[in-house]
Amino acid sequence: MLELKNICKTFHAGTPDEKRALIDVTLTVEDGDFISIIGANGAGKSTLFNAICGSFMLDAGMIRLDGQNVTMIPEHQRARQIGRLFQDPMRGSAPDMSIEENLALAAGKGGWLSRVSAADRKAFRERLSLLGMGLEDRMRQPVGLLSGGQRQALTLLMATYQVPKVLLLDEHTAALDPGTAEKVLELTRSIVEDNHITCLMITHNMQSALDLGNRTLMMDRGKIIYDVTGEERGRLTIGDLTDKFRQLSGRALDNDRMLLGIDNKE
Amino acid sequence: MTLDKFLALGQTAMELGLVNALTVLSLFLSYSMLNVCDLSTDGCFTLGAAVGALVAIAGYPWLSLPAAMLAGMISGFVTATLQTRMGVQSLLAGIVVNTGLYSVNMALTGNKANLNMNKIPTIFTMVKNLLKDTPLAGQSALLVMLVTVALVVLFMCWFLKTKLGLAIRATGSNADMVRSSSINPTFTTTVGLCVSNAFTGLSGCLMAQQAKSFDINMGSGMVTVALASLLIGGVFFAKHRPIPLRAAGVVLGAILFRLVYGLALRLNMPAFMLKLVSSVIVVIAISGPYLRRQVPLMIRRWQAAREGRNADA
Ligand SMILES: Nc1ncnc2c1ncn2[C@@H]1O[C@H](COP(=O)(O)OP(=O)(O)O)[C@@H](O)[C@H]1O
Ligand SMILES: [Mg+2]
Helix, strand or coil: CEEEEEEEEEECCCCCCCEEEEEEEEEEECCCCEEEEECCCCCCHHHHHHHHHCCCCCCEEEEEECCEECCCCCHHHHHHHEEEECCCHHHHCCCCCEHHHHHHHHHCCCCCCCECCHHHHHHHHHHHHCCCCCHHHCCCCEHHHCCHHHHHHHHHHHHHHCCCCEEEEECCCCCCCHHHHHHHHHHHHHHHHHHCCCEEEECCCHHHHHHCCCEEEEEECCEEEEEEEHHHHHHCCHHHHHHHHHHHHCCCCCCHHHHHCCCCCC | CCHHHHHHHHHHHHHHHHHHHHHHHHHHHHHHHCCCCCCCHHHHHHHHHHHHHHHHHCCCHHHHHHHHHHHHHHHHHHHHHHHHHCCCCHHHHHHHHHHHHHHHHHHHCCCCCEEECCCCCCHHHHHHHHCCCCCCHHHHHHHHHHHHHHHHHHHHHHHCCEHHHHHHHHHHHCHHHHHHCCCCHHHHHHHHHHHHHHHHHHHHHHHHHHHCEEECCCCCCHHHHHHHHHHHHHHHCCCCCCHHHHHHHHHHHHHHHHHHHHHHHHCCCCHHHHHHHHHHHHHHHHHHHHHHHHHHHHHHHHHHHHHHHHHHC
8 A cells, every 4th residue: 555645745846837736646556456546747746756755855744655654764875665756767777787687686685796697587578578568588689779669678677577556657668659558558457457557657648547447546746636547537538627726726638649649758 | 020020019919919908908897898088097007107116126026916906996996985985076086186197107116217127027927937938938028918818808797797796897887776676876886996907907017027126107198008009909899798798809809909009100109199189089099989979060050151152142
């Protein structure tokens, strides 16, 4: 279970650039939840993920992960329990190292002086073949040679290799072409389901926000303004969501991409 | 040039090239793998030479090698701590340590700019004695260097494939990803610089013992010379090639650099040109690819300007 209690974050406090990115956000995520998060640019969605990962210290509030208070724990120590994917497929893997070496770091097994064993290699091969991209036959090639979609799929595999307590997906298909995005989304769904991973997914695609998962959050100006699950969510359409946004935020959704539910680069 | 002279030239180039190769391998770790340009190299090289010379003069030639490596490691630790834990920019950390090391080295030698090892046993004289009356006796210096460099290359190939080595390489390639593997980049940078500077220290130690003398300025410009050799080595085996090949390429680069330099001396190039030559090589190797990318742009500008003139006419 992931619990956020009254968390606040203001950037550049006390300057003309002051930006209240998270305002008193409280959220409880149950084990096995798959939550989609939508909201206009600058709403604070990525900042919410940064807070969970510990990229900065909170101004106020508390974060509890699986019963443990992690508010003061540095980023790299939390990382073992948190998997994260970014929009940029290049961010999740080391381009100068081979697929196998990247996976070895993600698997995190063995002591500092251990090397990749034949058994490790066999396990990597099996997991890679689940991606259906033929990467299992290219394990010694540098990751820099892979396409964006392949790299994002590999990052997904790396982030979930040791099953994380929570998986954070930050528009992780937005930089891919539509076909590849579809494929990576499908992989995401199956990996999350098979491993019963608790997952939060930011998306620009209203349709996948409603199709995937069991709960949807809408964020605006540093706050969660709408939180929907169960039957009510089952009945929602994209039109309902945009109405909701207008009603709750007092503005129209300014993002065409979001209205149309297109999930690719213009 | 007679064959004899040429062979002698080749042998000197081999011996000096192999001594330098240790510093080049050190930069292979810090510059190519960890992506840190470690400007403390000059001072660290001299530090290794000073410590090694003092220990050898005290009567422990064998001990001089680990002692010089330990000294290098400590220097690397300081450089790493400055840049990872104390907010000093990476380049500045190296420069500051390099400057400080001058005083440290002077203090170590008791304010003497030179130490003479003519009459004392060094690693090289010890091995020469061991090999007395064997066919290898004449080549003992070369042998010492070959074995040392081979051991360091083997170590490097092993080390860079361990989990620690992978983490160090990943730190240079994508530090975000290291963090998300629950590894602290501060730790990997520190270990990387410690190991790398250990070899720089060893390199200085062997250089001094081979020359049978220590000089406070012997490390000056070393970082550029080593970088030049590293970049020449990179020409043989590019970034995506297996690490053992790249490490071998780096050693080859160091020897080749010395060979070309030796030849240039023969052709009456003054010895003081060494540093300018290495500077130019580094500039060409680094800015060459950049300039090559600019060429199409310049051609298009030139064409556009010409068309513009034609249109006006
Ligand atoms: N590290 C930072 N420094 C300053 N401002 C930031 C930082 N991170 C985010 N912000 C600001 O906080 C607001 C929320 O940003 P973000 O969480 O990235 O929005 P989004 O919902 O689009 O992901 C934006 O106005 C952004 O400019
Ligand atoms: Mg964002």
